[in-house]
Amino acid sequence: MARSVQPVIGIVGGGIRGSMFAAAVRQHPDARLAGICESDDGRRTRLAAELSVDTFADLGSMITSVPELTALVIATPDFAHRDVALLGIEHGLDLMIEKPLATAVDEARAIVAAAEAAGTMIMIGFENRWNPRFSAVRDQLAAAGSPVVNQVINLNDTRFVPTSMLGWAGRSTPGWFLMPHTLDLACWLSGASPTEVYARGRRGYLDARGVQTWDAITASFAMSDGSLLVLNSQWILTESHPSVFDFRYELHTEASSYYFDIADSGVTRYDSTGISRPQFGVVDGPPLTGVPIDMINSFIDRLNGVDLELPDGRHGELITRAIEAVHTSVDQGTPITI
Amino acid sequence: MARSVQPVIGIVGGGIRGSMFAAAVRQHPDARLAGICESDDGRRTRLAAELSVDTFADLGSMITSVPELTALVIATPDFAHRDVALLGIEHGLDLMIEKPLATAVDEARAIVAAAEAAGTMIMIGFENRWNPRFSAVRDQLAAAGSPVVNQVINLNDTRFVPTSMLGWAGRSTPGWFLMPHTLDLACWLSGASPTEVYARGRRGYLDARGVQTWDAITASFAMSDGSLLVLNSQWILTESHPSVFDFRYELHTEASSYYFDIADSGVTRYDSTGISRPQFGVVDGPPLTGVPIDMINSFIDRLNGVDLELPDGRHGELITRAIEAVHTSVDQGTPITI
Amino acid sequence: MARSVQPVIGIVGGGIRGSMFAAAVRQHPDARLAGICESDDGRRTRLAAELSVDTFADLGSMITSVPELTALVIATPDFAHRDVALLGIEHGLDLMIEKPLATAVDEARAIVAAAEAAGTMIMIGFENRWNPRFSAVRDQLAAAGSPVVNQVINLNDTRFVPTSMLGWAGRSTPGWFLMPHTLDLACWLSGASPTEVYARGRRGYLDARGVQTWDAITASFAMSDGSLLVLNSQWILTESHPSVFDFRYELHTEASSYYFDIADSGVTRYDSTGISRPQFGVVDGPPLTGVPIDMINSFIDRLNGVDLELPDGRHGELITRAIEAVHTSVDQGTPITI
Amino acid sequence: MARSVQPVIGIVGGGIRGSMFAAAVRQHPDARLAGICESDDGRRTRLAAELSVDTFADLGSMITSVPELTALVIATPDFAHRDVALLGIEHGLDLMIEKPLATAVDEARAIVAAAEAAGTMIMIGFENRWNPRFSAVRDQLAAAGSPVVNQVINLNDTRFVPTSMLGWAGRSTPGWFLMPHTLDLACWLSGASPTEVYARGRRGYLDARGVQTWDAITASFAMSDGSLLVLNSQWILTESHPSVFDFRYELHTEASSYYFDIADSGVTRYDSTGISRPQFGVVDGPPLTGVPIDMINSFIDRLNGVDLELPDGRHGELITRAIEAVHTSVDQGTPITI
Incomplete structure (x- = not known):
């Protein structure tokens, strides 16, 4: 080049x-x-x-x-x-x-x-679009052409993230920090867009520790192809979990079901401190x-x-609009058109 | 006696x-x-x-x-x-x-x-209340007393159930057939009751095969203790799944997380027909x-x-009221008070 | 009666x-x-x-x-x-x-x-013969009649067992304490008997802690039907393991493969102390x-x-003879006829 | 460069x-x-x-x-x-x-x-040395310096490999085809070398299908550091297994245990043909x-x-010598010094 x-x-x-x-x-x-x-x-x-x-x-x-x-x-x-x-x-x-x-x-x-x-x-x-797990499955889905039925995506962090890793968690939420990832994937894999969302939140744990935000949010989306999408994200898993994040994704079409466990690297370690799953998302080189x-x-x-x-930017704007709608729905208790 | x-x-x-x-x-x-x-x-x-x-x-x-x-x-x-x-x-x-x-x-x-x-x-x-997995965890939760944050419960069947096993699937739904189990457990383990639900459905696969009902339903409940509850149930998993049902349950409190995989019996078999998980929910005796x-x-x-x-009957009536509200919400597109 | x-x-x-x-x-x-x-x-x-x-x-x-x-x-x-x-x-x-x-x-x-x-x-x-997982698979194997190819069985304990639970671990070994279980199952499921064994041991960890015995033993058996059997048992898993025992069994015939994970109860718990898997092998009643x-x-x-x-007693004697041969082989470094 | x-x-x-x-x-x-x-x-x-x-x-x-x-x-x-x-x-x-x-x-x-x-x-x-799972764990082991207790490595293929993929399986064995990988890893991760081996084989299935070789081999190695190493490799898994290979590795030190499931890519798919696990070991680019x-x-x-x-070549020669010893032991029924 x-x-x-x-x-x-x-x-x-x-x-x-x-x-x-x-x-x-x-x-x-x-x-x-x-x-x-x-x-x-x-x-x-x-x-x-x-x-x-x-x-x-x-x-x-x-x-x-x-x-x-x-x-x-x-x-x-x-x-x-x-x-x-x-x-x-x-x-x-x-x-x-x-x-x-x-x-x-x-x-x-x-x-x-x-x-x-x-x-x-x-x-x-x-x-995540550069994760070969997702890109390969997207290719398979596109080739198969079977209608998507539903997607359920859990992306959680341990409490380490909002209480120790981020200095600004109180200005964010599990929705803003985690759901853009999962909503983008849901759109990208299915080829559909979110049209409406109903969401709920739970708070108390982080508030009590001085981080004024939601502990957990769940969002139910209607998608443009008639499929269902559920996103669950929470920020207060115990730190004993095997990695700092927990990312499980399932996608069902009429012809096939895919189950992803992204935090499971295929390596599990037990030592005196507990269980851990070494992560290989970024590997020091060189390169x-x-x-x-x-x-x-x-x-x-x-x-x-x-x-x-x-x-691109337009897609980024759509995701922001949808996640903003998640928070509006949590606040208002009504479904929000995206 | x-x-x-x-x-x-x-x-x-x-x-x-x-x-x-x-x-x-x-x-x-x-x-x-x-x-x-x-x-x-x-x-x-x-x-x-x-x-x-x-x-x-x-x-x-x-x-x-x-x-x-x-x-x-x-x-x-x-x-x-x-x-x-x-x-x-x-x-x-x-x-x-x-x-x-x-x-x-x-x-x-x-x-x-x-x-x-x-x-x-x-x-x-x-x-399920007689499944020692659930009753033991209920005891642990009661003893620990930590507030419940959220529950996510997936209970699905393969398409065998609505198309072959049941003669009357067209008069039922994944909501009526599966969610009473999961909603009952969610109440029983947490000690909380559902107060409101928002739900969505997807249809097409079963309709096209002469079984006039929903393929999948997702329901988001507000619970009386402020926790979140999500129930996902679908009826059209491919028959290649390792057992006829798929039942995964997670419950998070502020102090602990529980993950159940009820269909995983601890035995996996591969043979010329595929993968299977023998089930031991009922074992022929005698007794x-x-x-x-x-x-x-x-x-x-x-x-x-x-x-x-x-x-008891009152509890059965509550569960029926809540599942009816699931279907009303699917039909009306609004949250329904239970 | x-x-x-x-x-x-x-x-x-x-x-x-x-x-x-x-x-x-x-x-x-x-x-x-x-x-x-x-x-x-x-x-x-x-x-x-x-x-x-x-x-x-x-x-x-x-x-x-x-x-x-x-x-x-x-x-x-x-x-x-x-x-x-x-x-x-x-x-x-x-x-x-x-x-x-x-x-x-x-x-x-x-x-x-x-x-x-x-x-x-x-x-x-x-x-273990009363564990429906094993008895059901034994029935399936008997019905199928396909020759057994090999079995690999790992039954381990955390160091808690020899150092805290048992007062007499120094008079036993992982071979005597654990392998009778696995060898019996291997015979019972396959219908074959052990004819020869070659075994090795590793020691050091327990010796250094005043429990004079092997840390780990591995035994390779020839079986009467020409199939292979490998038993691995060790006694020093870290206590962070999800349960006090770890029992994984695989059995391959020409027609099918079975994988058992007996310690996986289908329930996983994370809390401030780490991961655990509640066990339901014995449930307090009444009854x-x-x-x-x-x-x-x-x-x-x-x-x-x-x-x-x-x-019966004859079978018990066979198992004792075989496990004694395991220890003789470890000591002598030669295969021992059973 | x-x-x-x-x-x-x-x-x-x-x-x-x-x-x-x-x-x-x-x-x-x-x-x-x-x-x-x-x-x-x-x-x-x-x-x-x-x-x-x-x-x-x-x-x-x-x-x-x-x-x-x-x-x-x-x-x-x-x-x-x-x-x-x-x-x-x-x-x-x-x-x-x-x-x-x-x-x-x-x-x-x-x-x-x-x-x-x-x-x-x-x-x-x-x-496999270029698989970050193994290289990262090798670094961790080297840093921790805890003595290795034992390793158990199962690397199997479905029958597709010897009967369809390879034209020359009858001139090889599961030992020659699979164990060089696992023995090399066992040496590389532990830093120890094999000093003696006792091995057994089982045959019948492939012979009956015109591929004159072993169905399965198990090998028990003494290692230079006193640790135990067991390699199991077979070539006749049913083709219903989720991928063409099955690679599970466990390594225990006095301080920690590692469990690898290399064939588990984190993605499981069910469709009308059964279960599969897409593999991402090589991803088409460009690059x-x-x-x-x-x-x-x-x-x-x-x-x-x-x-x-x-x-290097010397190490390659050692591995060949050890795998040759595996086959000699199978043939002679005695432990073989490497």
């Missing part, structure tokens, strides 16, 4: 994901890493030292310092995508934005409208490999002109 | 379940089997020959022929409980009625009101043993004066 | 198993419990108080005190069966002896010879039920004249 | 594996594919057409036609490695040879001796990815001068 001008990519947000994306861009032969924007001074200093990467206090500084910048990977917290996205679009940058596109429909719409006006590209980081790395590679391929079907 | 006068028990309905109940009553040292009522002439003749049991064309004949009759086990199809129940109550008989009590609230109410007026006993055949036999034994113990907590 | 004279059964050994057997005998309508022999003064006093049962310091006292005694259940440690068995036989008692019959072939032979001379009955407590209770019931049925196929 | 002179790699053997290796070499930026040697005329013609690759009737022709050839990937049947290996070494070529190095110790020795004399490199295709591709990439990296620990 020889090109005279490689994409120059900046990372916004220097957390776990941003650091990983930086490493992925840096190791790619057909892209150049511009650096990482990170507003927290301490973390920024550490990143510079540990990754030997250029760092910036904000996106404005990066744009100024690296005028040849062509694209961004936005890995800020869920609720903090809009401003950096709009600033990037204003400067003509193509964007990969972590899911969800935004946590409010008006923000999602603003980003998509700006990108369409500016003619820049948006890709949403629905990384660094895994599902999110493959996603970044597709983003770079697309920037380099390869024709790929990627989750 | 020496008694001068043993209960004399008649079985109404000579299908798979009725025959099994007859055998269970007959082997019990503290009860006497009056016989089986079965309206189908051919089946009645076979029952008489195979089981060497007295048979009757209808309950009226049995009552006339066996004036010492004291109790009935009603194992007619789901929708055909009312008339036999009312006739039995009229003659002062105690009743064990297969779940659901009825498939319409007004029928359930009529039965319960009649029994209360007559002072007869009603027990509903929610047999005949298993969960439904233990249930009948409890019914007989109660008839003999033992003080037992059993699912 | 009306009888003018019921069997009168004494229990020898008042540990966990002996106490359970006492309760099982006592609740049986067609047997009478004579009491429990227990040499440890403290335990004997507790048994008398907790079970309201007659207790004796040794078998001689019980024989003297209860002259109408007709049978014994011997539940002393593995290595302490001979003397009580011989004394019981001398007094014409029928015996149920916990597996293994003895931990030395000459002891097993002495017991069997004495019983044959005296015309008394011996049954060995290979309780007390479960696999070992069914075994005792068969013993009583046989004492009452029912014609049952039970594991 | 800029190099003036790239390795030029020829593939010997145009079966499933050889074709895959050809594609892997061709897509690599730092290697050049010389072509494929395939003696079967029809297959050779197809390969040329389908892969657009240069083909040769034998290695001699390739060496003559491509004088710049620097390395070979040898993917001929198990028993047909020696002649091509020796010819390649004679011409100074570096070799990657599929496991096992040879199916006779003298052949393995001849290859290793020739390579050492010629100063050429040999890598053996023990591809082609997966465990064997990563292995080839390491071979190319090594050819390009990267310092990597790879399974």
Whole structure:
């Protein structure tokens, strides 16, 4: 893929994901890493030292310092995508934005409208599409053409995630943090879209521990093809669970049933601390490999002109609209049209 | 349990379940089997020959022929409980009625009101309560006292059940046939009651095969303790599944999570026909043993004066009301108060 | 099963198993419990108080005190069966002896010879035969008649068993404690007998903790039908395992494969202490039920004249001979003919 | 990895594996594919057409036609490695040879001796080392340093493999075809070597179908660290199994237990044909990815001068010696020193 001008990519947000994306861009032969924007001074200093990467206090500084910048990977917290996205679009940058596109429909719409006006590209980081388990099954489903009957998807985290891993769980919910993944997959595998949702929430455990959010949400979707979709996500599994996440998915067509257990890596370990399931979603290299790395590679391929079907801004907006409807339904107790 | 006068028990309905109940009553040292009522002439003749049991064309004949009759086990199809129940109550008989009590609230109410007026006993055949997996976990939950967060219960059948096993599937649904089991368990394990439901259905596969009913139903319940309950039941799993039913249940409290896989007997077999999981829910003896036999034994113990907590008519009426609300919600597209 | 004279059964050994057997005998309508022999003064006093049962310091006292005694259940440690068995036989008692019959072939032979001379009955407590999983599969195998290819059986315990549960683990081994179960099943399911064994052992962990025995033993058997049998048993699984035992069995014929996971009860629990799998092998009643209770019931049925196929003394002697050969092979490093 | 002179790699053997290796070499930026040697005329013609690759009737022709050839990937049947290996070494070529190095110790020795004399490199295709499940656990074990207690490894194939997939199963065995994988892993994970083996075989099913070989082999190894190793491999699982192979591995140290189920991909499918588990070991791209591709990439990296620990000829010879000892033990009925 020889090109005279490689994409120059900046990372916004220097957390776990941003650091990983930086490493992925840096190791790619057909892209150049511009650096990482990170507003927290301490973390920024550490990143510079540990990754030997250029760092910036904000996106404005990066744009100024690296005028040849062509694209961004936005890995800020869920609720903090809009401003950096709009600033990037204003400067003509193509964007990969972590899911969800935004946590409010008006923000999602603003980003998509700006990108369409500016003619820049948006890709949403629905990384499960790069998991060969899901992509292979999607191919099988498309080839078989049997109508989907129903899908039931449980994606849960242990309480470690909202109480220890994330500093901003109180500004998110299991719905915003987990359901974009599962709703995107449900659409992508079935080819259908959500048309209406009824949802309920349960709270108490996290509230009592100072994280003001739902413990668990369940959402029942009507889909455009008449199939049923149920999403269950909770955030307070005990930490004794074998991995920090629990992801079980079943999809039934008239001709076949698929059951996925994504957290089951095929390796179970018992030791004095309990049970664990080592995860191999990202494997340190060199090179660094895994599902999110493959996603970044597709983003770079697309920037380099390869024709790929990627989750775009419009789809990101749909998912945001649907997840917002989940929360509206929880609050209002009525079904919400999406 | 020496008694001068043993209960004399008649079985109404000579299908798979009725025959099994007859055998269970007959082997019990503290009860006497009056016989089986079965309206189908051919089946009645076979029952008489195979089981060497007295048979009757209808309950009226049995009552006339066996004036010492004291109790009935009603194992007619789901929708055909009312008339036999009312006739039995009229003659002062105690009743064990297969779940659901009825498939319409007004029928359930009529039965319960009649029994209360007559002072007869009603027990509903929610047999899972006799499965030690569930009863042991219920005890653990009661002892721990941690609030329930949510429950997700999948109880499905392969298409064999509505298309081959049952002659009357078109007069029932996956909701009426399967959800009484799971809703009863959800209440019994958690100690909470359903207060509202939102449900959806999918149809097409069974309709196209002449069985006019839903393929799948999903129901989202609000529970009286603020916890969430999701029931999923479908009737069209492929027959290649390892057993005719698929029953997976998860219950999360703030302190613990339980995962049940009831169809997984711990034995998996592969042969030229595929995979199977032999089931040991009922084991031929002598004596005949298993969960439904233990249930009948409890019914007989109660008839003999033992003080037992059993699912009663009021509870059966609640479950019928809730499942009726499931179907109303599917039809109307709105949440229904229970 | 009306009888003018019921069997009168004494229990020898008042540990966990002996106490359970006492309760099982006592609740049986067609047997009478004579009491429990227990040499440890403290335990004997507790048994008398907790079970309201007659207790004796040794078998001689019980024989003297209860002259109408007709049978014994011997539940002393593995290595302490001979003397009580011989004394019981001398007094014409029928015996149920916990597996293994003895931990030395000459002891097993002495017991069997004495019983044959005296015309008394011996049954060995290979309780897995009463597990419907195994008995149902045995029936299927017998009906199918396909040659057995191989069996691989892993039966392990966590280190809790040799270091905390048993006071006498240093006088036993994983071979003597666990393999009689699995070897008996392998013979019973396949209909074949072991003809030769080669075995290896590993030690170090338990030795270092003052329990002088093998950590793990593996044994490779030639079977009389040309099939292969591998038994693996170890005693030092970490205590974080979901249950105190781990029992996985696979049996392959030319026509089918069976996989058993006996420790998987279908219920998995996570809480702050880790993962657990509640076990339902014995369920407190009343009545007390479960696999070992069914075994005792068969013993009583046989004492009452029912014609049952039970594991007899000759078979117990074979198993002891084979397990002794396992240990000889470990010591000598050569295959041993059985 | 800029190099003036790239390795030029020829593939010997145009079966499933050889074709895959050809594609892997061709897509690599730092290697050049010389072509494929395939003696079967029809297959050779197809390969040329389908892969657009240069083909040769034998290695001699390739060496003559491509004088710049620097390395070979040898993917001929198990028993047909020696002649091509020796010819390649004679011409100074570096070799990657599929496991096992040879199916006779003298052949393995001849290859290793020739390579050492010629100063050429040999890598053996023990591809499981590139499976992150195994490499990650190996790292964990090395870090923990707890003594290994025992390993039990079952690697089986359905009867499809010897009766349909391989044309030469009658010249191999489950021991030669499957155990090199598992023995290599057992050594690599534990850091120990086999010192002695006792093995047994069962035959009858395949013999009766014209494939003259063992149905099943079990091998018990003593390891250099005092741990136990049991390998079970059979070739006649029913084709109803969820994938063509069945690979379950357990490894116990004094501190931890690992259980691998390699055939369980986390996706289970039921359809009208039965159960299946889609496999993702190799995923079609572009680029082609997966465990064997990563292995080839390491071979190319090594050819390009990267310092990597790879399974070498001496290790390949050890594995061949041990597997030969397995077969000798089966034949002689005695333990064999390795």
